[in-house]
Amino acid sequence: MTEVVGDRGDVSRRDMRAFVARGGGARIETRELPQPGPNDVIVRTTAASMCSADIATVKGDFDFATGSVDQRGIVVGHEAIGTVHAIGELVEGFEIGDRVGAASTSPCGQCTNCQRGFKGHCGGTIWGGYTAGVSRDGYLAEFYRVTDARENLVRIPDGVSDAAALLAIDTLASGSSGVEAANIALGSTVVVIGQGHVGLAATVTAKLQGAARVIVVKNRPGGEDRARALGATVTLNHTDDDVRAEVLRLTDGAGADLVVEASGSTQAFPLAIELTRLGGTTSVLSSYDGAAESSLSLPIEQWGWGLGDKTILSTFQLCGSERISRLLRLLESEPFDPNVFFTHTYSFDEVGRALTELGDSSVGVLKPLIQFR
Structure with a gap:
């Protein structure tokens, strides 16, 4: 020793x-x-x-x-x-x-x-x-x-609680990556598919990044109060809502500027493409299960037959001490309660x-x- x-x-x-x-x-x-x-x-x-x-x-x-x-x-x-x-x-x-x-x-x-x-x-x-x-x-x-x-x-700054610091190093580091990499404009409409801890982190980050409207999508009812506490302006679920129709209605038929796919469901990927407007971005924060020969479906019409100027970001967690320090500074100002x-x-x-x-x-x-x- x-x-x-x-x-x-x-x-x-x-x-x-x-x-x-x-x-x-x-x-x-x-x-x-x-x-x-x-x-x-x-x-x-x-x-x-x-x-x-x-x-x-x-x-x-x-x-x-x-x-x-x-x-x-x-x-x-x-x-x-x-x-x-x-x-x-x-x-x-x-x-x-x-x-x-x-x-x-x-x-x-x-x-x-x-x-x-x-x-x-x-x-x-x-x-x-x-x-x-x-x-x-x-x-x-x-x-x-x-x-x-x-x-x-x-x-960890003195003003950051244990809960906030734990949130920064994994959940927020992951969930914010798709939003940060997309570089959304002020006043954007963002859809977040999936409201587990990573999807919720994407929700709060989208709001902090300047999205005017954050539409969250869950598989079934429940957790709406939590999503709203973190900045969601509209909550939808596949059980009660026609998600595609409702998002298009809310965006006057255009779709969202950014769609974050954080559900991990292979069926959610083509939906994310459909909900992304022409010239918009689909940001994938999911690790999909499946055999090596499996594939994801791409809806060709909603992809604009290859000419829709839609960007797909496949984003791993953005990391490093400089970035985590920035997230801790963000949490030090207490824009939301990490105990959610x-x-x-x-x-x-x-x-x-x-x-x-x-x-x-x-x-x-x-x-x-x-x-x-």
Whole structure:
């Protein structure tokens, strides 16, 4: 075990508790406390959250997550904040005890794709920057390692709550990406298909970006108050409404300037194209299931027979410490209540129950807030 050196942190503690996935299940186990590499920072966790990706990791759905199927298992989680515990020898700009968070996508910042601006595909692979809790040990533990800390780690301002900081590093970072990449004009009409946590983040971001009208679309009734609290001006659902007809009526037959597809349903993709006006943008924030030979349907008439000047953006989470810092500054001004997203609170001892209830739609967990203190 490395001895404590100067002000780089206390690395004398040897073990920790961690939520480990193995063989289709997950449980709290004792693990060796991670040590920092030269460019890494070890964070002592104070709060964390989960989403459907963690459920997929536990089930073994990520075929590239080799660590989740071996005997050792893998520590779950990609959403956590805490305080700096130990610092790698080449890391500058952080001190022991700093309150920090890291984006759920943690690229190296140096490879070709990162330098081209496609950090989600770090290393030249799909989902390449999305590694924590998938292809390496993640953050649902008493301590976790942030790789390439100068690229990925940020200080959390004193005025930002734990809930707001957790929202920034994953949900808001993801949901805002489709809106930010589309560069919508002031006064635009935006449609958001899907009102899970990512769709809700797209909803509030569209309003903050200057959309005059935000129309949200859900599969079934429910959650309208939550969507309206985050800036939705019209709420529709496929059970009660003819969504296509209603959006066209509301836009005088033109369609929306931007349609964000955040439902994850392959059937929603052609609808998104239909609801996008000529010259508009369809922004995809979904990861679609399906075999390698599967395809998405493109409605040729609504595509303008290839001449409709419609743009499709396939956008991974925009990440990096500079961007997360901007999102934290946005939340510091408190334009909305982040607790709208965190519907249930658990202790770390209850993390197994939190995962189960997150996957049970009858419980109604949108985002769990997991507290370590």
